[in-house]
Amino acid sequence: MILYNDKKECSGCAACLNICAKQAITMQPDEDGFIYPTVNDNLCIECGHCRTVCAFQIGVVTADVPLATYVAINKNQSVLAASSSGGAFAALASIIFEQNGVVFGCTYNSDMEPMHIGIDNLTDMKKLQGSKYVQSNINHTYLEAKKYLELGNRVLFTGAPCQIAGLKSYLRTDYENLITADIICHGVPSAEFFKGYIKHLEAKLKGKVIDFRFRDKEKGWGLMGKIIYIKNGVVLEQLIPPITSYYYSCFLKGEIYRESCYDCKYAGGGRQGDFTMGDYWGIEKSHPEIDIKNGISVLLVNSAKGIKLIEKLEKHLTLVHSTFEQARVHNEQLRQPTKRSEKRAAILKIWREGGYQAIADRYYRLNRRKMISYRIKKLIPPRVKELVKLIMIKESLDKR
Structure with missing residues (x-):
């Protein structure tokens, strides 16, 4: 039994899996790592309940605007x-x-x-x-x-x-x-893409990741991430700025x-x-x-x-x-869905063929200058940054 005709018609919500009394449906990753329902024809009795609960097919009525x-x-x-x-x-x-x-x-x-x-x-x-x-x-x-x-x-x-x-x-x-x-x-x-990212980080850090916070507030409200990992029996933390993470960058760009x-x-x-x-x-x-x-x-x-x-x-x-x-x-x-990125197919092709390391290598090549600039700025003490900022403001005022 086929539950959808086009991948755009399935969000992976798993309503079909939950309704199946015969446990004939499992959620399996496709070649890009996204989960879709797969039907075991040996268990399926063609009752059709899975189709009746598909929110994409039946539609779910909602109000136009919040109250x-x-x-x-x-x-x-x-x-x-x-x-x-x-x-x-x-x-x-x-x-x-x-x-x-x-x-x-x-x-x-x-x-x-x-x-x-x-x-x-x-x-x-x-x-x-x-x-x-x-x-x-x-x-x-x-x-x-x-x-x-x-x-x-x-x-x-x-x-x-x-x-x-x-x-x-x-x-x-x-x-x-x-x-x-x-x-x-x-x-x-996909969870598979994320898994590749975690494995990449573990290899890089030589430790076991136990938590990943996409939005940590150590530096205040924003987009700074943080990874928590165990290395040699010690729990360690490391901030993950979006510019240093291809996963994060791809997410923010909708790719x-x-x-x-x-x-x-x-x-x-x-x-x-x-x-x-x-x-x-x-x-x-x-x-x-x-x-x-x-x-x-x-x-x-x-x-x-x-x-x-x-x-x-x-x-x-x-x-x-x-x-x-x-x-x-x-x-x-x-207001509207995210627009489909023209880079999506190429990025996922690289991931399929070379894993997350190939993705990370590509990102570094494309953003080498930005990443080096970020690391240099990170080495500058906050007091020096503040002094430079004040000097620039003063020069700007003197020109008026």
């Missing part, structure tokens, strides 16, 4: 520091835990593979915190979430919009005890996303979750009065269920009213 838009900042400074943006996810999760509920989201397993899991306590929340710029494997978490929902437990399910659409089409029931939150997603690289991401049905104002979370890029222009150094979230409220939770959220978040039009100015995914 409310907020600037969101977590009131707990330690939680805010551990969050990629303003800590909106942590606030939602805290509300669910206060009601003895379960929260589903993306984490890494011991092999650094991104996957969805469910947790039921604040201690484990750090596993799900932080941006992960790679497609997670849903596995059977839709099925697990349904079991909790039918037992009457409160459930928060978070993920990319296509994953929330997959959950909703799988459940086919609007459970009152279910809250969903999608992220402002630009697109997802290695899944095919369906370039034709995303969920980019724009019609969101899938009761809430939408993301960075409030450009906030310094629309809300110059707000301190942004520790991170800011934009929080879209897309449903009546979401509106009902605002009062509870105010216990954990500082919320400032904004508008959707302001929020979408510097968040392209709130």
Whole structure:
């Protein structure tokens, strides 16, 4: 049985895998590392349930624009520091835990593979915190979430919009005890490509990677990454500036996303979750009065269920009213899908033939000057940089 005619028609949400009572469907990587459903014809009974839950084929109706838009900042400074943006996810999760509920989201397993899991306590929340710029494997978490929902437990399910659409089409029931939150997603690289990147880093560092933070706040809110690894029994950390990472660079330029991401049905104002979370890029222009150094979230409220939770959220978040039009100015995914890069096919061809090392070599050749310049600047003490900056300002004023 073939479940899709074109790769653009499959987001890899795994709703079909979760609905199959015969376990005839598995998610397998294609030649570019992206997972797609594969049907075992020896187990399949042609019931057709897999097609009835395909969100891409049946369509999931959403409102055109959010009901409310907020600037969101977590009131707990330690939680805010551990969050990629303003800590909106942590606030939602805290509300669910206060009601003895379960929260589903993306984490890494011991092999650094991104996957969805469910947790039921604040201690484990750090596993799900932080941006992960790679497609997670849903596995059977839709099925697990349904079991909790039918037992009457409160459930928060978070993920990319296509994953929330997959959950909703799988459940086919609007459970009152279910809250969903999608992220402002630009697109997802494959887990296989990410695995190659991690192996490359391990070889370079001669250690075992145990965590990768795409958005670390050691240098403040921004795009600085951090890798945590074990070497000779010692846990070490190293910052990863985007300019030094081909994986990060390709992600930011939209060069290695899944095919369906370039034709995303969920980019724009019609969101899938009761809430939408993301960075409030450009906030310094629309809300110059707000301190942004520790991170800011934009929080879209897309449903009546979401509106009902605002009062509870105010216990954990500082919320400032904004508008959707302001929020979408510097968040392209709130307007349209990422445009397909002309370099995508060539980059993935290099990866298929030579692995991540070939990709890294290519990037270094193309960006050698920039990387050398960055490393030289890194060696200059901050006080010297500040002095040079003051001299340049003075010279500029003297010329007037």
